Amino acid sequence: MSQQQPTIQRVAIIGAGVIGASWAAYFLARGMHVSASDPAPDAEAELRRLVQSFWPALQQQGLAPGASLENLRFASSIADAVADADFIQENGPERLDIKHDIVAQIEAATRDHVIIASSSSGLLMSDMQQGAKHPERIVLGHPFNPPHLIPLVEVVAGKQTSAETVARTMAFYTAIGKKPIHIRAEVKGHVANRLQAALWKEACYLVDQGVVSVADLDVAISHGPGLRWALLGPFLNLHFSGGVGGIGHTLEHLGPPIEDWWADLGHVPLNEATRKKIEQGVKEELSSYDDADLKAKRDQLLITLLEAKKAVGKLP
Ligand SMILES: NC(=O)c1ccc[n+]([C@@H]2O[C@H](COP(=O)([O-])OP(=O)(O)OC[C@H]3O[C@@H](n4cnc5c(N)ncnc54)[C@H](O)[C@@H]3O)[C@@H](O)[C@H]2O)c1
Known part of the structure; x- marks a missing residue:
């Protein structure tokens, strides 16, 4: 070797x-x-x-x-x-x-x-x-x-x-x-899928509780933090949210409320009732779109984004 x-x-x-x-x-x-x-x-x-x-x-x-x-x-x-x-x-x-x-x-x-x-x-x-x-x-x-x-x-x-x-x-x-x-350690689902699972868990909970519709939850990510997450990861975005104090200030300032939210996050079983609610929500969200067209637009945007990221040079 x-x-x-x-x-x-x-x-x-x-x-x-x-x-x-x-x-x-x-x-x-x-x-x-x-x-x-x-x-x-x-x-x-x-x-x-x-x-x-x-x-x-x-x-x-x-x-x-x-x-x-x-x-x-x-x-x-x-x-x-x-x-x-x-x-x-x-x-x-x-x-x-x-x-x-x-x-x-x-x-x-x-x-x-x-x-x-x-x-x-x-x-x-x-x-x-x-x-x-x-x-x-x-x-x-x-x-x-x-x-x-x-x-x-x-x-x-x-x-x-x-x-x-x-x-x-x-x-x-x-x-x-x-x-x-x-x-550096073997964990179920590795890292990226675990992060997705954590987000999906709360997304399903919020929809199940009637806090938000499936369509609005999707907007909350794709027109909100998802835009920044595609550019820099969650830690660096938090760092830049902290102004001159950076991540240290963010953690000190927002740490206590974030811990409070963590304690409030929910859990919902993916049983038939929850699945039906989510499926119905996706159907309503897509009612004024053509699936194939939307998917093609997503794939083209992804390529454009990858090219744009390459063009700005090294990113973390
Ligand atoms: N689909 C995903 O989103 C995804 C993402 C990342 C990793 N993976 C992993 O990639 C691997 C493949 O997943 P997939 O989604 O491409 O599945 P798939 O079913 O599309 O492909 C598996 C292929 O393996 C072939 N196959 C069956 N027996 C075989 C054998 N003895 N030797 C060689 N090939 C054999 C099948 O004919 C099939 O074409 C899995 O380990 C999966 O966990 C999947």
């Missing part, structure tokens, strides 16, 4: 569904060769269709020299996909027994130093790497959907993952334009 590692030029995608196809498109756009494996009967056609559909957005953001859809190869098996890969991104079904089987097949055919990064949203890396031949090179590289657009990747080590693997994975994702963060 510690000898000089070659530059990563060939990436294997194992499991080419929603996430695997999006990763494949991203790696291709960064000028790499991609070999993909997926046992579904129509997997190759579906992968090529998805990658093709993601390509215009990637072109709009700028392709790396040599980037081409022709660098995508559909492999006949996991062994075939990983044989000459320099990095492996695993995106199979979210089941521990299947992940174990996939890891065993990968390890039987790949070189010992090649990193195996798993996209898993919910499994613990320590569980996933159990029984592996070289668990030290297996790590979690959790993307945010869709990985061909959203820069965040959460990198999490399992108990047996080496510090070198974490460092190499972070360096690789950074070099290809992703924004990786190193999560």
Whole structure:
């Protein structure tokens, strides 16, 4: 593991569904060769269709020299996909027994130093790497959907993952334009999904209690704090809310009321009645919009925002 590692030029995608196809498109756009494996009967056609559909957005953001859809190869098996890969991104079904089987097949055919990064949203890396031949090179590289657009990747080590693997994975994702963060402990849902879950919990509670409609709650985020959160995170926004005193002043000044609100936050079970209320609210919110048109506008705005962020230079 510690000898000089070659530059990563060939990436294997194992499991080419929603996430695997999006990763494949991203790696291709960064000028790499991609070999993909997926046992579904129509997997190759579906992968090529998805990658093709993601390509215009990637072109709009700028392709790396040599980037081409022709660098995508559909492999006949996991062994075939990983044989000459320099990095492996695993995106199979979210089941521990299947992940174990996939890891065993990968390890039987790949070189010992090649990193195996798993996209898993919910499994613990320590569980996933159990029984592996070289668990030290297996790590979690959790993307945010869709990985061909959203820069965040959460990198999490399992108990047996080496510090070198974490460092190499972070360096690789950074070099290809992703924004990786190193999560220092294994927790359910990693970090970004936990933050979303915390917000959704209170959102469902407020709607259930009749405090606000679904539509107005969405406005409260998308025309309010969500705008700033897309630019700087919650801590830096709090820092800038503190004037010359910065975060210290904000915490001192707003800390006590915020603690009071924390104590008042609610909990609501996602039972049938709550789900119906939310579904009805979303239906009403969308009544004067066309779903497909709204989604297309959202995706285009996201690309525009990503370009604008890139144009202003380095951001935290
Ligand atoms: N969908 C999301 O929003 C999201 C976001 C981040 C991470 N993830 C994670 O990514 C992984 C894949 O999720 P998805 O949403 O793409 O699921 P998906 O069902 O779209 O894709 C899974 C693919 O794995 C294939 N597959 C089945 N058995 C396999 C095997 N033995 N070897 C290789 N491939 C096999 C299936 O044919 C399918 O194409 C999961 O671990 C999930 O937790 C999902």
